[in-house]
Amino acid sequence: MDFRLGDKSEVLRKEAREFLREVLTPEMVEECYRTGVMHNVEFTKAMRDKGWLAPGWPVEYGGQGRDPIEILALSEEMARAGAPTYGIGTTMMIAWVINMVGTEEQKREILPKALAGDIVIALGFTEPENGSDAAAAATRAVQSDEGWTINGSKMFTTNAHIADYVFMLARTDPDAPKHRGLTTFLVPMKQEGVEVQPVFTLSGERTNITFYNDVFVSDQWRIGEVNAGWRVMSVAFEREHSAAFVGEQERLLDHVVAWARETPGEDGLPRIEEAGVRERIGRAATEIEVSQLLQRRTAWMSTVDLPTHMKGSMSKLFSSERLERQAADFVEMLGPDGVRGRGDPTAPANGEIEHALRHSKGTTIYAGTSEIQRNIIAQHELGLPRPK
Amino acid sequence: MDLRLTEEQQQLVEAFASLYADAAPSDRVRSAEPGGHLPELWDRLVATGAVEMAVPEDAGGGGASLLDLALVAEQHGRAVAPAPLIEAQVAGRLLSRLPAGADALAGVIAGNRLVTVGVRPARDGVATLVPGGAVADAIVALDEDRLVLVPVPEGTRHVVNTGAMPLADIAIGADATELATGADALAAYAIALDEWRVLTAGALVGIAQRALEIGVAYVKERHAFGQPIGGFQAVAHRLADRATEVDGAQLLTREAAWAAAEDPQRAPELAAMAFGFAADTARDTTYYALHFHGGYGFMLEYDAQLYFRRARAWAGVLGEPRDAYRRVSDLRYAAVGA
Numbered sequence: 001m002d003f004r005l006g007d008k009s010e011v012l013r014k015e016a017r018e019f020l021r022e023v024l025t026p027e028m029v030e031e032c033y034r035t036g037v038m039h040n041v042e043f044t045k046a047m048r049d050k051g052w053l054a055p056g057w058p059v060e061y062g063g064q065g066r067d068p069i070e071i072l073a074l075s076e077e078m079a080r081a082g083a084p085t086y087g088i089g090t091t092m093m094i095a096w097v098i099n100m101v102g103t104e105e106q107k108r109e110i111l112p113k114a115l116a117g118d119i120v121i122a123l124g125f126t127e128p129e130n131g132s133d134a135a136a137a138a139t140r141a142v143q144s145d146e147g148w149t150i151n152g153s154k155m156f157t158t159n160a161h162i163a164d165y166v167f168m169l170a171r172t173d174p175d176a177p178k179h180r181g182l183t184t185f186l187v188p189m190k191q192e193g194v195e196v197q198p199v200f201t202l203s204g205e206r207t208n209i210t211f212y213n214d215v216f217v218s219d220q221w222r223i224g225e226v227n228a229g230w231r232v233m234s235v236a237f238e239r240e241h242s243a244a245f246v247g248e249q250e251r252l253l254d255h256v257v258a259w260a261r262e263t264p265g266e267d268g269l270p271r272i273e274e275a276g277v278r279e280r281i282g283r284a285a286t287e288i289e290v291s292q293l294l295q296r297r298t299a300w301m302s303t304v305d306l307p308t309h310m311k312g313s314m315s316k317l318f319s320s321e322r323l324e325r326q327a328a329d330f331v332e333m334l335g336p337d338g339v340r341g342r343g344d345p346t347a348p349a350n351g352e353i354e355h356a357l358r359h360s361k362g363t364t365i366y367a368g369t370s371e372i373q374r375n376i377i378a379q380h381e382l383g384l385p386r387p388k
Numbered sequence: 389m390d391l392r393l394t395e396e397q398q399q400l401v402e403a404f405a406s407l408y409a410d411a412a413p414s415d416r417v418r419s420a421e422p423g424g425h426l427p428e429l430w431d432r433l434v435a436t437g438a439v440e441m442a443v444p445e446d447a448g449g450g451g452a453s454l455l456d457l458a459l460v461a462e463q464h465g466r467a468v469a470p471a472p473l474i475e476a477q478v479a480g481r482l483l484s485r486l487p488a489g490a491d492a493l494a495g496v497i498a499g500n501r502l503v504t505v506g507v508r509p510a511r512d513g514v515a516t517l518v519p520g521g522a523v524a525d526a527i528v529a530l531d532e533d534r535l536v537l538v539p540v541p542e543g544t545r546h547v548v549n550t551g552a553m554p555l556a557d558i559a560i561g562a563d564a565t566e567l568a569t570g571a572d573a574l575a576a577y578a579i580a581l582d583e584w585r586v587l588t589a590g591a592l593v594g595i596a597q598r599a600l601e602i603g604v605a606y607v608k609e610r611h612a613f614g615q616p617i618g619g620f621q622a623v624a625h626r627l628a629d630r631a632t633e634v635d636g637a638q639l640l641t642r643e644a645a646w647a648a649a650e651d652p653q654r655a656p657e658l659a660a661m662a663f664g665f666a667a668d669t670a671r672d673t674t675y676y677a678l679h680f681h682g683g684y685g686f687m688l689e690y691d692a693q694l695y696f697r698r699a700r701a702w703a704g705v706l707g708e709p710r711d712a713y714r715r716v717s718d719l720r721y722a723a724v725g726a
Contacts, residue, residue, distance in 0.1 A: 282713030318633070
C-alpha cells in the first residue's frame with residue numbers, strides 16, 4: 001500500500017497554492033460573496049492560461065492528461081481557497097459530455113470555446129416539481145420540421161443569468177417509461193422565449209429559475225440520440241457523484257483554529273486551551289482525514305479501472321454530512337458571538353464560520369441528496385432490496 | 389497511491405481468516421466467557437508465529453510491519469477472538485527496544501511466556517484494567533517514569549467486564565524489574581501505546597465490518613409488514629451510513645499503520661485519529677447491527693451482542709474517543725500554554 005498522492009500531485013498542489021495566492025485576490029472573493037455568483041471571468045481566463053479548465057482531458061482534446069489523483073490535489077486547493085470554480089465545473093462537465101456523445105459539428109462549435117473559457121454552460125436537470133427524481137422531468141420538447149419547441153421550467157439553473165447555454169433534460173416521449181422518453185439539448189440562452197428569474201439562497205449564492213415558452217431549438221443542438229437522454233445524463237452524473245467536500249472542511253477548520261488560538265476565553269487563556277474546543281477540532285481533523293481517504297480511494301479506483309459508483313456515493317455522503325455537522329458544531333462553540341453574521345465587522349473569524357453553517361446545508365442536497373446516496377449504497381454496496 | 393495489498397499480505401489475511409474460522413467460531417467465543425481466553429486458540433496463534441512475527445528481525449523475530457499486524461488485527465476483530473494477541477505483539481516489540489528486556493523477550497519469542505502491556509500508566513502503584521493481564525505470565529507497565537516488567541502473581545483476580553476480556557488490576561510489587569527509566573522509558577512507552585492504538589483500531593474495524601455483515605444478512609432475511617426489513621429506508625439508510633464509516637475507518641487505520649514506517653512524522657496523529665474513529669464506528673455499527681435484530685438482538689443466543697460488548701470494551705480500556713480527538717488536536721496544533 002502507498003497512501004502518498006505522488007510527486008506529480010504534490011508539485012501540482014504547490015503550483016495551485018502559488019497560483020491562488022497570486023490570482024485569487026481578496027476583492028475577487030469579496031465579489032463572489034457580494035453577488036452570490038461563483039464564476040469570475042478573470043479567474044477563469046487565468047485558469048485557462050494554466051491549462052486547468054480541463055486538466056484531466058486527454059492532451060489530444062486540449063487537456064493536460066492528468067490522472068484523477070492529480071486533479072484531486074488541484075480541486076482540494078481550489079475548494080480550500082474558496083475559488084469561484086462552479087461555472088467552470090458545470091461548463092466543463094457538459095463539454096465532456098459533448099466530447100463523448102456530441103456530433104462533430106457540436107464539438108467544433110462548443111469545445112474550443114469551452115476550453116478557452118469563453119462560454120458558460122448551466123445545468124437544467126431539476127424542475128420545480130422534481131429534484132432527486134431527475135428522470136421525472138416534465139419540460140416538453142416537441143419535434144417540428146426544423147427542430148424542437150421547448151416548454152417548461154427548470155429550477156436551480158445556477159449561473160443561467162450569465163450563461164451562454166443551458167444543458168437541458170426534456171421529455172420527448174410522454175408515453176414511454178420515464179427513463180426512456182427523455183432527450184438532452186444545449187439550449188442557447190439568447191433564444192427567444194427563455195426567461196431567467198433570480199432565486200436567492202441560504203448561503204447567499206444566487207441561483208435561478210428559468211422558464212421556456214415556445215423556445216425553438218434547432219436539431220443541431222440536440223445532444224445524443226432522441227429519447228436517449230438518460231444515458232447521456234449518466235455520463236454527466238457519473239462525474240457529479242464523485243463530488244466531495246474536503247477542501248471546504250479544511251477551509252472551515254483553518255478559520256476555527258486561527259480563531260481558537262487568538263480568542264481568549266473567560267479565564268483569559270486562548271480558547272484552544274479548553275478541552276471541549278480541542279476535542280471538536282480534533283474530531284473535525286479526523287473527519288477531514290476520512291473524507292480525504294474516501295475521496296482519494298474513488299480517484300485511485302478509477303485509475304485502476306475499478307467501478308467507483310457506490311464508493312463515490314460514500315465519499316459525497318460522508319464529506320457533506322460531516323461538513324454540515326462541523327459547521328453547526330463550530331458555530332455553537334463560538335457561543336453567542338456565533339450568531340454575528342458574515343458581513344458584520346464584529347463577526348468572529350470574519351463571519352466565515354457562520355457562513356459555513358449556511359453554505360454547508362446545500363452540500364447534502366445538491367449533486368444527489370444524502371438520501372439518494374444512501375439508497376445507492378444500500379442497494380449496490382449492501383445488496384438491500386429497493387424500497388417499495 | 390496504491391490501496392492494494394501485496395500478494396504476501398493477501399496470503400497473511402487469508403491464513404489468519406482461516407485460523408480464526410477454525411479455532412474461534414462464535415460458539416467457542418461464547419464458551420470462553422466470562423474469562424475471555426481460549427488456550428487452544430492462543431496455542432495455535434503462538435504456533436503459527438503470530439506473536440513472534442511482530443518482533444523485529446534483528447531481535448530474533450519475524451519483522452512484520454505494523455501494517456501487516458493491522459491486517460491480522462482486522463481478522464482478530466472479525467472473530468472477536470478471545471486471546472490477548474495485540475497486547476502480546478505490542479509487548480514483544482516494546483521489549484525488543486529495551487536492552488533490559490532481552491530475557492523476557494527470549495521467552496516471548498520461544499512461545500513459553502505470555503507478556504502483555506498495561507495501556508494506561510499505573511496509578512498508586514497499580515496497573516489497572518491490563519488487557520490480557522488475567523492470563524499473562526508478566527506485564528509491562530509504566531509506573532511514574534519507570535518502565536517495569538511485573539510478574540503476574542498466582543491467583544490474580546479477573547475483573548468481570550463488559551467485553552469478557554481477560555482484564556486484571558495488577559499491583560507493581562517488589563519483584564518487578566526495571567526495563568528503562570526517565571525519558572527513555574517514556575519514549576518507548578509512547579511508541580508502544582501508538583502501536584496499540586493502531587492495532588486495536590484494526591481490531592475495531594474488524595468488529596465493525598463483521599457486525600455490519602451480520603446486521604445486513606439479518607435485515608435481508610427478516611420480513612415484517614410484507615417485505616424484508618432491509619427494504620425500509622429507516623433501516624437501510626442507517627446501514628448505508630455505517631458501511632461508509634466502516635470503509636473510512638479501515639482506510640484510516642491502514643493509513644495510520646502504513647505511516648508508522650512510511651510517514652513517521654504524522655504517525656502519532658494518525659494513530660490517535662484511527663483509534664478515535666474506529667472506536668466511534670465500532671460502537672455505532674454494533675449498536676445498529678444489534679438493534680435491527682429487534683428482540684433477537686437482545687438475546688445472548690445471537691452473535692450481535694458479542695460484537696456490541698467488545699466494541700465498547702476493547703476500546704474502553706484506554707479511554708473514550710473524545711480523548712483521542714483531543715490528542716489529535718494537541719499533536720497537530722500544540723496547545724498554546726502546554
